[in-house]
Amino acid sequence: MTKPIQTVRVELGPRSYNIEIGIGNLAEVGPLLTDLGPVSHAVVVTDTNVERPHAVAVAESLAGEDLAVDLVAMEPGEPTKSIDMAMSLWEGLVELGADRKTVIVAVGGGVVGDLAGFVAATFARGVRFLQVPTSLLAQVDSSVGGKVGINLPQAKNMVGAFLQPVGVLVDAATLATLPEREYRSGLAEVVKYGVILDAVLFDQLEANAAGLLARQDDLLIDVIAQCCRLKADIVRRDEHETTGLRAVLNYGHTFGHAVETLSGYGELLHGEAVAMGMVCATRLAERLGRIGPDVTRRQRDLLAVLGLPIELPPLDPDQVFQAMQRDKKSQHGRLHFVLPDRLGHVALVSDLAPADVRAVLGE
Ligand SMILES: NC(=O)c1ccc[n+]([C@@H]2O[C@H](COP(=O)([O-])OP(=O)(O)OC[C@H]3O[C@@H](n4cnc5c(N)ncnc54)[C@H](O)[C@@H]3O)[C@@H](O)[C@H]2O)c1
Ligand SMILES: [Zn+2]
Incomplete structure (x- = not known):
């Protein structure tokens, strides 16, 4: 064979x-x-x-x-x-x-x-x-x-x-x-590709969550290849992260990095923090009227089925906010977010009102 x-x-x-x-x-x-x-x-x-x-x-x-x-x-x-x-x-x-x-x-x-x-x-x-x-x-x-x-x-x-x-x-x-936890953490990045670039991939992940968790060979090869293709296309068009395009890959990461840092070293795996960060990002997008509640719900449900955390740990929203401002990817303390406008499509949104950002942390 x-x-x-x-x-x-x-x-x-x-x-x-x-x-x-x-x-x-x-x-x-x-x-x-x-x-x-x-x-x-x-x-x-x-x-x-x-x-x-x-x-x-x-x-x-x-x-x-x-x-x-x-x-x-x-x-x-x-x-x-x-x-x-x-x-x-x-x-x-x-x-x-x-x-x-x-x-x-x-x-x-x-x-x-x-x-x-x-x-x-x-x-x-x-x-x-x-x-x-x-x-x-x-x-x-x-x-x-x-x-x-x-x-x-x-x-x-x-x-x-x-x-x-x-x-x-x-x-x-x-x-x-x-290890299972590392595997699931990697799945958060897979879900990320679906949300930011490919609604069909997102549908496929929803339909095949059990197969993914069982690490089915054919499914893995197919999904890994799709993710690599999506990333390769971004890298081809913005190799050195100069046009802003490559930044879409940071979806969920601004919130995620802050939560990762504040949770204490080694507490959360990267993908777990990114899962929480993506949940915050859809809440923020929904609050700004960019998406309806269905996008937030579908993403949250898929992450949950894949065994990823969807609730923020008990952290002070002000501290999370300050940690985001210190992030390497913020520019002189101004916060930029990659936010979806539908499944499979995101845009870079700049200069958000701090109140909106804080609000979704407290939800
Ligand atoms: N260069 C980039 O574009 C880029 C993008 C995303 C993340 N990163 C970096 O990647 C790192 C995280 O990567 P990671 O999650 O793979 O972490 P990792 O390399 O620490 O691997 C996670 C754990 O799994 C173990 N492991 C790996 N493969 C295994 C296998 N097949 N069987 C058993 N154990 C195995 C490792 O020993 C480790 O304990 C971070 O440092 C992050 O900054 C880089
Ligand atoms: Zn990541």
Whole structure:
């Protein structure tokens, strides 16, 4: 039986690349990489949750291609996206004899992809890197589009670069080992794509919620491919986030980041905070008369069916509001929101009255 596979092209001129999405296709990483150009050395960067079996399978596939292969496994978790870990990888690369022909292969979630990509962007003024995302969030979002970076102690993702990977290989079978809460958190970003860009995808998610929760192979491949296609199209038109178009991907994130920060470190997963943020965003859009209550309800119901939180934790609305003003994406304290005007379509709304924003936090 031939296994289902989908290819999504990210069209960026000389920086174009393919996203290959399949099931049980980790063994194809080696041939895929050697097809992309001459390579003599690959360094697999992963974390210790993903190392076995996934990163080891990738390393074996690469070794089968007559390459020198090294594997570096880091501590899992957001604190790994730090300058200290970047330093240890830079130094590690020197020790491994890496040079400009080395390819870095990131196997893991968004933390591994962002850090390994940042190291690839900076080591020897830039080496090639390949993404093998293994969390749902990374498969539908962070591995596509070339944003790489690390956190500062006081601000997430504050230091980084744009570096497109030479390719992305998604093996949806790797999700079998992803913890349930992480998986559901990734589904929040999937719902986000439906709300901001594609009402048909939203309908499909509503109709197939049970299959999604059961991680059905065919459904996963189809949904991941659609999300990658939507993101690829945005990235193609606004690679460096200069026109404002790429900002639509921040839907739910202005509220979400504030809630994430105020809830205390590590309390909420990113997708959980984004789910709450999307609920606030529809409430705000409804309050401003941009949408009817049906959009708010359908989004809330879908998030709830997918096991995502739809109620804000008990936080002081004033504090949430202040945290939003401090957000990196606010401009000099002025708040901009991505708000839907119907399912599948959003617009950037600027200079809202603080009273409206506070009101939806207190609901
Ligand atoms: N670059 C971008 O465009 C972009 C976009 C969105 C998010 N991000 C970043 O992505 C990060 C979040 O990504 P994430 O949610 O993947 O977090 P993560 O990388 O921390 O992964 C979540 C957890 O799942 C584990 N894991 C991953 N794949 C697994 C698997 N197949 N089996 C078992 N365990 C597995 C990890 O070890 C970790 O414990 C954040 O740092 C965020 O800033 C970047
Ligand atoms: Zn997000």
